[in-house]
Amino acid sequence: MFLPVVFCLSVCLSLSMFVLPRSLADDFDTFCKRNSAPLPLLYRSQPGETSCPPLCRDADIRSPSEQSAVQDGPGTDMVSFYLGCSFGFESRLKKAGVPVRNLEQGKNISMYRTTVPCVQAGVFSCPLVVTMRPVPTDKLDAAVEVTHLNPLAHGAPIHIGDPALLGIQDLCKPDYGEAVEQQPGDVPVFWACGVTAIEAIRSNKPSLAFSHSPGCIMDPSSIILNPELTPLSFLVSDNPLFYSLASRRTVEKIRQLETIIGEDPGERGIRALFIQDELLRSCLALSHSSSVAITTGFPTHYMHNPPDETDGPPGAIAMANMLLSMGKQVTLVTDRRAVEMNQAIIDEAVREGVLTDTIPLVTFENNSPDSALKFLCHNGDINKPRYDHLVAIERSGRATDGNYYNMREINIKHLVDPIDDLFIAAKDIPGIITTGIGDGGNELGMGKVKDRVKSLMPKGDVIACDVPADFAITAGVSNWGGYAVACGLYLLLTCPSHQRYLKKGLGLNRAVPQDQLQKWRAGLPSVDKEESILSTLVRFGIRSGKTGHLAMEVDGLTFHPTHSGIITRLLEIKPVHMLL
Known part of the structure; x- marks a missing residue:
């Protein structure tokens, strides 16, 4: 009774x-x-x-x-x-x-x-x-x-x-x-x-x-x-309405990551496109996600085979590896022309220990009015999305005139599949969030800041991407944005305030096993991993974006000391409070 x-x-x-x-x-x-x-x-x-x-x-x-x-x-x-x-x-x-x-x-x-x-x-x-x-x-x-x-x-x-x-x-x-x-x-x-x-x-x-x-x-x-654990709230999604929480100190740490990747050694003027906390909000959304689709590929070297550049794939793989360590489903979306090459890159990344496990590789073709809907949702049903987050990193973005331009204002549309359509369709599908990572304004997702690109970036009135993402992360080099997302996710994994919110306050007295903590740490990028993946890209004939050099550089900046230095500094941003 x-x-x-x-x-x-x-x-x-x-x-x-x-x-x-x-x-x-x-x-x-x-x-x-x-x-x-x-x-x-x-x-x-x-x-x-x-x-x-x-x-x-x-x-x-x-x-x-x-x-x-x-x-x-x-x-x-x-x-x-x-x-x-x-x-x-x-x-x-x-x-x-x-x-x-x-x-x-x-x-x-x-x-x-x-x-x-x-x-x-x-x-x-x-x-x-x-x-x-x-x-x-x-x-x-x-x-x-x-x-x-x-x-x-x-x-x-x-x-x-x-x-x-x-x-x-x-x-x-x-x-x-x-x-x-x-x-x-x-x-x-x-x-x-x-x-x-x-x-x-x-x-x-x-x-x-x-x-x-x-x-x-x-x-x-x-x-x-402890007031350091006091959470702050951030709007993550309007459709459906959803906020997330992270402790004040964790927020400060992720903002430090954002500051580091905003440095501009290539002097592109990228700071003009910066929006504070886009990295934080994207990381919070990814933390709540279960299935993430990542796309990359910028065929700026249209006169070479392959035409792709070394910026993009390393950052995509770094994010994928961290997401895999968190138990997320990860899919890589690529152009039909690049399937064989990207499969070889994934296989090599697994062999070298850069990726802990292989990830599915898929393509997208827009051959009917509902192609994007069917790709994103099971049986085309908006109530059954196949992914809850789309991420584009250094991915060619469609301009206002429907073409795709590199920074030299060369139209490379013939080398690009219409993956932009997925980001456009996602706007009308509840529960799918989008992130774009770029360093020039012509990348998929940077349509969120297209007015700034058109007025402030060289040739911006022509090359600016017209397709927005919910979050637009700007970085001196796009790979850095991918590294920062991975590091930001790790900070959230070790933030008690965020984990409590993520788990609805349930099951928190169970200690996280050491092997799980080690798995998360292994999901982080490192200088050795990123040097390895860049070496693989060079062996496959993929060139530096700015110079076209077949060398250990990205966007004209050599791996040592520039990129290795950025990775080291990102990894120095340690969790302020280990959870549980």
Whole structure:
């Protein structure tokens, strides 16, 4: 028999409480520890104990309230669990200037079952339950910081954006509590909720159990956490709406990567195209991805065979290797003319240890109006995308007139397949994000900054790519952008604040095995790896972009000391806090 109870206690913390038979106590204890965001365990009582002395001297679960079912105590065969509750941070939200809409509207908080499974422990398993509070976009970071600093009251949000991504179909129909109305400019923000425990207990059907009533708790909490771990929020996608989090210090480190790759030893004036945090946002999106398609290839040397340059493939392979180490599916999209060459490059990269595993190589032909849709989605169904992120690095981009130009204003359209169409089609497919990496403005994806390219870059009015990406990463050499993405992903892998958000606050007390950490480190680029892949390209007759030299150089810059120096400096940006 499961009995929800209203407690009328005067205590020092905002708590929810659950009373279970002693036979279930160990399993429930483990369930709480494995799912610490919804179930922050503050105290486990001894069997029959009616107080929680570490939390407050005067607390007593025996209540004079007529609504209480435990007036005589829980009995010697029952164990009480005291969990932190999000009601404890609502006063702090108001103090920080964040409106608390449920209080403004005189309503209980909205609570929803999700389709996100908690980590099972013994007999306990259930979906995560969340609370939702609408927050104005300009108050998101304040709300994140305030709640992050209260980890025993569920901590920072576990999701910001489209509720459907949690399996919630209608915000107007909460499973517990009342529907809270959003105001113009609000974003739905979701916190893990202690009602998850009610779901777990109900699924187990114990002979007898007690809980607080959802929305009725005991009084406010406080804890101080390392401010370096305070997350910042970043918009990752508009369709569907989705934000991600990373700690303030990790953000600073990724911005350092962005500064390094923005150096311009070739004096192309690339800084004019820079948009801050494009690297960060792309890395955050890739961290949440499951299947990534990467394309590269710029046949600038149209008079040679092969016509490709040494910028692009090394950066593409560096990103692919890091993504593989993270367990992502990776596909390389190439031109039909270059299939044999790129397959040989992939095979050699695997043999040399530059790639940990082979990756599929595919081509794209636009031979019907729905070719791009069928390529990107299973059976052409926009609800079933085959990839959730497309990345172009040093890939020829289509100009406004439909042609493809190198930096000398030479049209190389006859050497380029219409892979741009995939980026155009992706705009209308929910859940597919695009990134373009370039160093001149004529690369696929750099259409996001085409106005700057046309006005500020040499021959920009002709060569500027017209096709935008969601994120346009500019670098002194495009390969550097690929290296920085790999390093940025590693920083996110080792960022506790980001990993907590990525995992919805579930399963965080399990230590990451050393072999997994080593696998991530092995996914990073290195001077030796990049020298090896560049040597392979030169053996295959691939030339430096700016000079056309068949030599160990990229864009006219020799591998040593220029490129090797950049790689070394990127790798020196170490994680500020190893996770878990």
